[in-house]
Amino acid sequence: MHGVPSAWRVSDYSLTTRSWPAFSEADPMVDTRSLRTTGLVGSDLHRAPAASLHHGSKRFEGNAAFAAVETRYFMGAVVAIRAETRATVAAAEARTLTAEERALLPANAPPVADVAVGSLVVAIPGETSPINRFLVYFGPNQYSALERLHVQLERAVDLGWIWIRPFSIVLLRLMVWLNALLPNYGVTIVLLATIVRLLLHPLNMMSIKSMRAMQRLQPEMERIKEKLKHDAQAMNNAVMALYRDNKVNPAGGCLPMVIQMPLFFALYSVLWNAIELRQAPFVAWIHDLSAPDKLFTVFGFPIRLLPLLMAGSGFLTQRMTPTDPRQASSMYMMNAVMVVFFYNLPSGLVLYWTVMNLLTALQQWLALRDDHVVLVTAPPDRASAKVARRAASK
Structure with missing residues (x-):
């Protein structure tokens, strides 16, 4: 930041990804219910559903790897490849669609849509002028494709709670492998079951x-x-x-x-x-x-x-x-x-x-x-004999 007046200097800036009010699925509610902002801060993954952000944004402090906006099947993300980051910010707003936007959407699309916002807050360290590198991704929430990027974006794919996730990954890999042998996912599901x-x-x-x-x-x-x-x-x-x-x-x-x-x-x-x-x-x-x-x-x-x-x-x-x-x-x-x-x-x-x-x-x-089990019952008087002995000893 050399040569910039001190009054103009800032300590950070943000890179933001924003969802356009569109619906990729035949049923718009699939996108509406699954719209969320996701950020990886340190080793912790934070998810914020768009519906929970109408009353204010959420800021997650710490060294952030990425900020993403997701639906069930698609994602837009900004990833810090080489940069000093401070936080991710999740926000959302309910927006009335314009006539031009509605013309591009299915007839059953709602008149008001949520717009989710994910920001990656990048620090500006003192007087230095660092060269920061970022990756911008817009594409499917496909675990194998995201894993090949080697930037931890696969962690954004929703595969259940943290203790369930390892089982989910194994089953997902098995399902994809079976489909490579028999290219019909219906048959794959039958085989998986x-x-x-x-x-x-x-x-x-x-x-x-x-x-x-x-x-x-x-x-x-x-x-x-x-x-x-x-x-x-x-x-x-x-x-x-x-x-x-x-x-x-x-x-x-x-x-x-x-x-x-x-x-x-x-x-x-x-x-x-x-x-x-x-x-x-x-x-x-x-x-x-x-x-x-x-x-x-x-x-x-x-x-x-x-x-x-x-x-x-x-x-x-x-x-x-x-x-x-x-x-x-x-x-x-x-x-x-x-x-x-x-x-x-x-x-x-x-x-x-x-x-x-x-x-x-x-x-x-x-x-x-082949169930041929013989029932072993107690002698008829065994239980009553115990009661009698207990009564006699009192």
């Missing part, structure tokens, strides 16, 4: 057999609870003895499901956010795996076949699941709720869930086909 189910087969078999054993013990447990309902300690001891004699772990049905949760969330993140599925067709009426399928429309209401197939596969799975008959109605109600929840989700995600339901039903049939 099959591989995941095979990997989890031992855990799922353990869970199914444990649930079946618990169901078989239920009448004996009810008998014990009725007989010892006035002695909680004796009842608990008798129930635990029943578990021990039959080699049943009461948590055996839940533990495998808990272990699988990170993988489930990772798959959800990948199938929801992967740009590889954008406009990727599968078969017949499924033209875009990143959008809900639509078979036809009745009075403006879309009839989606995949969620209905998912409901049928879920019903089949529940029919084969060893559960308490008293819980059957609630299980069927849950299946109906799942249809409502999945009805407007991307068809790739619904396809995966449908295939998993069918594979689960097959797995349960295999598990129960």
